[in-house]
Amino acid sequence: MKRQTGFTLVELVIVIAVLGILAGLAIPYFMEAREEAAKKECLANRTQIMRMFHAQQASNYNGTLVGFLAEVVKEPNDNKYFNFVPKCADNGTYSVSNEKVVCSIAEHNEANVSDDASVIDNITNDFQEFLDKYGAMIDQQLKDLGWWPTYASGVLVKTNDGFREAYYKEKGKWPSGVDLNGNTIYFKFHLTADGSFLTYANGNGDFKNSGDWGTNYIYDSAAKKWYYSPQGTNLGGISNSVDKGGKTEAQIIDKIKNEGWEEVTLTGNTFSK
Structure with a gap:
């Protein structure tokens, strides 16, 4: 009589349980890493908007930051400043507060927009x-x-x-x-x-x-x-x-x-x- 090969039901249950535990441990780290990446991308986009705005001001641009922001985030992209539309990866919306570009997702504003290139x-x-x-x-x-x-x-x-x-x-x-x-x-x-x-x-x-x-x-x-x-x-x-x-x-x-x-x-x- 041939011996049956493969996993028993108990073994399968154990393997599935272990995989579930590993997934449970890994998913929060994955989500945290994704959220952190989205925050960094959002910050980078807002920083680029501010730097471009200041560069245009130095070239005698007389518009406001509010007007400039509305122009660069408009879709489809037809502005003359960027070859892409700078926007939040988590679908947050941008606005102006205290002369800075901020995101509607509060957590994304924890790091201030760099104003180095004033x-x-x-x-x-x-x-x-x-x-x-x-x-x-x-x-x-x-x-x-x-x-x-x-x-x-x-x-x-x-x-x-x-x-x-x-x-x-x-x-x-x-x-x-x-x-x-x-x-x-x-x-x-x-x-x-x-x-x-x-x-x-x-x-x-x-x-x-x-x-x-x-x-x-x-x-x-x-x-x-x-x-x-x-x-x-x-x-x-x-x-x-x-x-x-x-x-x-x-x-x-x-x-x-x-x-x-x-x-x-x-x-x-x-x-x-």
Whole structure:
């Protein structure tokens, strides 16, 4: 008589029970991993939206974050900013709260949207790239451009005025924002004695050579803070005058702090107290 091979009923029950226990242990970890991945994807999408919004503001985009968000999440995707529709993997909806993009799923907002690439970051990076590019050129290369500013004698202007005029000629405009009174303000750079530059803002939208150094808003790049004074100051007098020896960015910041300049906030491209 042949012996029957295979599992007995008891053995099958034991195997099924073990598999059930293993599945019971594994499924919660799987679900947790999936939820964590969805949260990270949602955060990444909202961060990309904020960074793109700030980049557009630095390029003189005048719309609101609410309007920008509505444009980029609209389906089908026909916006000019992304080649996909940034949306929550768990079908949450995006809205704006406290100048941030948030998700309707509360747990997804536990991690804050990164605001590293702010308007001022984009502006200062643009200034730095410009100064690095043209600062490395020799005179003949600048002459070959055909538009680099020169004195009446034909000598190249490679001072603060020259670089600022060149920036305005190449870009056609200064990055803009909104001041404390709701007026348009323009972000500019000022070369300092340590070979770096200071970012400031004033209401002159065109290029006015050395008469354009007056400002009521100065940025401390080390502390990432803006300072404001209703009286303002003239940067040419602070850091360019021979009799004053020139000053570094840190020395200029110390000077305005001692003069009582107050700290203000730049949210997007708009100043507030």
